[in-house]
Amino acid sequence: MMLRHFAHGSPDFKADFDAFLREDRSSDHDVVTSVTRILDDVETKGGKAVADYTAKYDELQIDPTTLDSDNVNLHALAAECPQDLCEAIDFAHDRIAAYHMAQRPSDHSFTDSLGVELGWRWTPLDSVGVYVPGGRASYPSSVLMNTVPARIAGVARIVMVAPAPGGELAPSVAYAALKAGVHEYYPIGGAQAIGALALGAARLKPVDKIVGPGNAYVAEAKRQVFGRVGIDTIAGPSEVLVIADHTANPEWVAADLLAQAEHDPSSQSILVTVDEAVGKAVEIAVENQLKDLATGERARTSWDRHGAIIHVPDLATAAEISNRVAPEHLELAIADPDALLPLIRHAGAVFLGHMTPEALGDYVTGSNHVLPTSRSARFGSGLGLNDFMKRMSIQRVSPKGFAALAPAALRLAEAERLPAHARSITIRSNPGGGDG
Amino acid sequence: MMLRHFAHGSPDFKADFDAFLREDRSSDHDVVTSVTRILDDVETKGGKAVADYTAKYDELQIDPTTLDSDNVNLHALAAECPQDLCEAIDFAHDRIAAYHMAQRPSDHSFTDSLGVELGWRWTPLDSVGVYVPGGRASYPSSVLMNTVPARIAGVARIVMVAPAPGGELAPSVAYAALKAGVHEYYPIGGAQAIGALALGAARLKPVDKIVGPGNAYVAEAKRQVFGRVGIDTIAGPSEVLVIADHTANPEWVAADLLAQAEHDPSSQSILVTVDEAVGKAVEIAVENQLKDLATGERARTSWDRHGAIIHVPDLATAAEISNRVAPEHLELAIADPDALLPLIRHAGAVFLGHMTPEALGDYVTGSNHVLPTSRSARFGSGLGLNDFMKRMSIQRVSPKGFAALAPAALRLAEAERLPAHARSITIRSNPGGGDG
Numbered sequence: 001m002m003l004r005h006f007a008h009g010s011p012d013f014k015a016d017f018d019a020f021l022r023e024d025r026s027s028d029h030d031v032v033t034s035v036t037r038i039l040d041d042v043e044t045k046g047g048k049a050v051a052d053y054t055a056k057y058d059e060l061q062i063d064p065t066t067l068d069s070d071n072v073n074l075h076a077l078a079a080e081c082p083q084d085l086c087e088a089i090d091f092a093h094d095r096i097a098a099y100h101m102a103q104r105p106s107d108h109s110f111t112d113s114l115g116v117e118l119g120w121r122w123t124p125l126d127s128v129g130v131y132v133p134g135g136r137a138s139y140p141s142s143v144l145m146n147t148v149p150a151r152i153a154g155v156a157r158i159v160m161v162a163p164a165p166g167g168e169l170a171p172s173v174a175y176a177a178l179k180a181g182v183h184e185y186y187p188i189g190g191a192q193a194i195g196a197l198a199l200g201a202a203r204l205k206p207v208d209k210i211v212g213p214g215n216a217y218v219a220e221a222k223r224q225v226f227g228r229v230g231i232d233t234i235a236g237p238s239e240v241l242v243i244a245d246h247t248a249n250p251e252w253v254a255a256d257l258l259a260q261a262e263h264d265p266s267s268q269s270i271l272v273t274v275d276e277a278v279g280k281a282v283e284i285a286v287e288n289q290l291k292d293l294a295t296g297e298r299a300r301t302s303w304d305r306h307g308a309i310i311h312v313p314d315l316a317t318a319a320e321i322s323n324r325v326a327p328e329h330l331e332l333a334i335a336d337p338d339a340l341l342p343l344i345r346h347a348g349a350v351f352l353g354h355m356t357p358e359a360l361g362d363y364v365t366g367s368n369h370v371l372p373t374s375r376s377a378r379f380g381s382g383l384g385l386n387d388f389m390k391r392m393s394i395q396r397v398s399p400k401g402f403a404a405l406a407p408a409a410l411r412l413a414e415a416e417r418l419p420a421h422a423r424s425i426t427i428r429s430n431p432g433g434g435d436g
Numbered sequence: 437m438m439l440r441h442f443a444h445g446s447p448d449f450k451a452d453f454d455a456f457l458r459e460d461r462s463s464d465h466d467v468v469t470s471v472t473r474i475l476d477d478v479e480t481k482g483g484k485a486v487a488d489y490t491a492k493y494d495e496l497q498i499d500p501t502t503l504d505s506d507n508v509n510l511h512a513l514a515a516e517c518p519q520d521l522c523e524a525i526d527f528a529h530d531r532i533a534a535y536h537m538a539q540r541p542s543d544h545s546f547t548d549s550l551g552v553e554l555g556w557r558w559t560p561l562d563s564v565g566v567y568v569p570g571g572r573a574s575y576p577s578s579v580l581m582n583t584v585p586a587r588i589a590g591v592a593r594i595v596m597v598a599p600a601p602g603g604e605l606a607p608s609v610a611y612a613a614l615k616a617g618v619h620e621y622y623p624i625g626g627a628q629a630i631g632a633l634a635l636g637a638a639r640l641k642p643v644d645k646i647v648g649p650g651n652a653y654v655a656e657a658k659r660q661v662f663g664r665v666g667i668d669t670i671a672g673p674s675e676v677l678v679i680a681d682h683t684a685n686p687e688w689v690a691a692d693l694l695a696q697a698e699h700d701p702s703s704q705s706i707l708v709t710v711d712e713a714v715g716k717a718v719e720i721a722v723e724n725q726l727k728d729l730a731t732g733e734r735a736r737t738s739w740d741r742h743g744a745i746i747h748v749p750d751l752a753t754a755a756e757i758s759n760r761v762a763p764e765h766l767e768l769a770i771a772d773p774d775a776l777l778p779l780i781r782h783a784g785a786v787f788l789g790h791m792t793p794e795a796l797g798d799y800v801t802g803s804n805h806v807l808p809t810s811r812s813a814r815f816g817s818g819l820g821l822n823d824f825m826k827r828m829s830i831q832r833v834s835p836k837g838f839a840a841l842a843p844a845a846l847r848l849a850e851a852e853r854l855p856a857h858a859r860s861i862t863i864r865s866n867p868g869g870g871d872g
Contacts, residue, residue: 233663396787423725
């Protein structure tokens with residue numbers, strides 16, 4: 001498949017673009033059955049099952065009663081993290097912490113005219129499991145983004161799992177975990193790690209919610225344990241959409257498109273431009289930059305299979321296209337991004353202006369880089385403090401309020417044929433019982 | 437199985453109570469396979485599949501191109517809703533609307549000391565599907581609770597599905613749907629309705645998120661479509677926990693326990709009391725009230741199988757027990773509920789004092805009655821305005837901010853072996869390109 005070009009004015013645009021949006025970028029492994037089996041094994045055999053799968057998939061021997069390996073020690077590994085990298089992690093950490101402090105939700109309480117007191121109170125989760133992928137690349141930034149908000153929210157127990165194939169774990173991941181405030185770490189991964197977090201296994205006590213990205217097995221395992229525990233989201237392939245006008249620098253835009261494409265062959269990079277010359281120049285720049293890119297093979301596959309350049313007559317149309325895509329990342333590489341922003345309805349994160357490449361947000365603006373992927377910005381938000389808290393509703397009815405509310409509640413209980421509901425109201429309407 | 441009594445002081449308490457908490461109250465139909473088949477059918481055969489399943493399960497003929505039935509007209513049905521019931525629905529509607537108006541989240545923006553502008557903006561979902569159960573009972577309150585917050589949030593397209601077995605739909609449900617602002621209605625239910633909402637079928641265009649409770653098939657279908665569309669939660673059996681002291685009226689408490697038990701044989705009602713006499717009196721009152729309850733069979737099964745009375749030495753222990761249960765509904769039937777509230781960490785909704793039975797919250801306090809069930813208040817919140825909106829993060833980096841952020845971002849990109857990320861930063865650090 002080759003890079004697609006769309007012209008908004010062409011007669012086939014709507015049909016072609018609809019088909020483009022419907023394309024499935026996820027891999028089509030049939031993982032459901034094997035995940036179900038792994039979770040069953042973890043539930044029935046506990047630590048033994050987790051140890052067996054870890055030996056099989058990660059070539060790592062762990063103790064089935066502690067789920068630990070003497071070869072993977074977080075503190076020892078963290079000490080190996082280069083000083084300048086530790087400082088970059090500290091810098092990112094502090095900015096992420098500051099940003100998420102600003103997200104703290106407020107409790108609320110009000111009493112209405114009938115004397116009914118209503119409101120809510122936010123409390124942190126007791127425990128959270130953070131999944132950190134291992135393998136091909138190590139992502140200390142992912143550790144920070146998933147863990148720091150949990151700590152700021154007040155979660156008392158933060159458990160990290162990250163597979164350590166053959167005993168290998170990146171020192172930067174270990175350093176970031178300790179910096180971010182992880183309380184427990186287990187060198188396990190895959191569906192078996194999700195099972196251990198959700199159901200408990202050996203020394204690992206179950207957590208209340210699991211966050212963090214993973215491969216198709218991890219995603220399916222999260223789907224299957226959802227309900228027993230909370231999950232953040234089912235992460236799919238990620239994407240960037242850049243809206244560019246004549247003020248955009250094609251080399252910069254090309255670099256940003258490739259920064260998304262290099263993640264994975266299933267990543268998607270889309271340019272929407274009102275300037276035909278910019279579109280052509282970006283396409284040439286992408287080809288040039290691909291030549292000396294170490295991750296060029298992945299990026300090339302992503303760009304050829306899923307990339308697109310879309311020409312539109314005006315910025316309002318560009319916004320409409322973007323809303324239909326609902327991209328995880330949206331860059332407004334235009335002269336006046338503030339003028340366009342009000343038209344943007346669906347995006348995970350919006351990067352305003354030429355000096356705000358997505359890569360800064362991935363690491364150090366402080367904003368969370370865990371964002372709704374694969375068009376799920378239509379209904380989802382990025383990770384935030386509220387993902388680690390929950391809202392208890394609080395209500396109190398005064399005797400005056402009770403008298404005002406009772407008749408309608410009774411009528412509805414009757415209509416819904418719930419006589420015990422009705423009695424819990426009528427019994428309080430009669431004198432003689434309790435002291436109000 | 438008979439009603440369980442637990443005494444906090446007994447040596448077996450911890451083990452017994454842990455076992456009690458682990459009991460699975462959900463039914464164990466093997467629904468996964470049939471739901472997968474139904475969703476596949478809807479995806480491949482569209483409206484024809486939906487019509488076939490509706491004919492089979494609901495004995496209702498619908499047009500496969502419109503998914504409509506001439507026999508189920510929302511306006512005609514609403515006109516049959518008795519006047520006093522319509523007024524009760526209006527009363528509940530207005531209170532629910534007022535309450536959820538108070539939940540509107542705020543946009544936020546700030547510029548930090550490095551000149552980085554950060555913040556977020558909330559926008560409504562474009563479309564929402566509301567599932568309303570049919571069958572045994574009709575629940576106009578459920579229509580209001582799931583639909584009104586969507587309308588207040590600004591959702592432009594609210595689609596209701598509610599099965600109408602044999603053409604039957606409660607006039608009160610129809611009236612509540614029109615009052616609440618439903619834009620489209622289809623007389624379909626089950627997994628096929630969830631499939632039609634998520635994937636689209638015939639005239640029904642896909643929605644972005646699906647909310648509302650349903651049976652095991654509906655819950656499993658929501659689990660399977662999660663990711664393609666948003667879902668509210670996987671609803672399980674519901675529960676109430678009442679904490680009572682010597683000021684509690686045993687008859688009132690018994691009525692409240694039965695109001696939960698009458699919902700379903702899998703419902704759970706738990707009394708935690710510091711007063712032994714109250715515990716005994718409540719047990720007797722439950723037996724007495726069960727005698728003349730029209731829903732007594734369901735309530736009896738629920739109470740015998742899943743009910744419990746737990747004696748504790750003090751209110752702090754009662755709070756700790758309640759936190760471990762993380763009940764959907766928590767009533768504080770005690771002299772000073774405000775003193776205990778700070779100790780409550782996990783509950784869907786808390787009802788303060790003797791005059792605030794759950795039944796008022798189910799219908800007319802204005803607070804949402806869609807709450808985290810089956811211990812999911814450990815990690816989840818009740819339905820709220822934010823379920824129908826999402827938060828886009830917004831960021832803008834100034835040239836000064838860029839210079840401050842670039843080194844750490846570069847170092848992290850290098851550590852994560854993402855050279856195109858690095859280039860999207862270095863390329864902007866060099867002079868000559870773009871106009872900033």
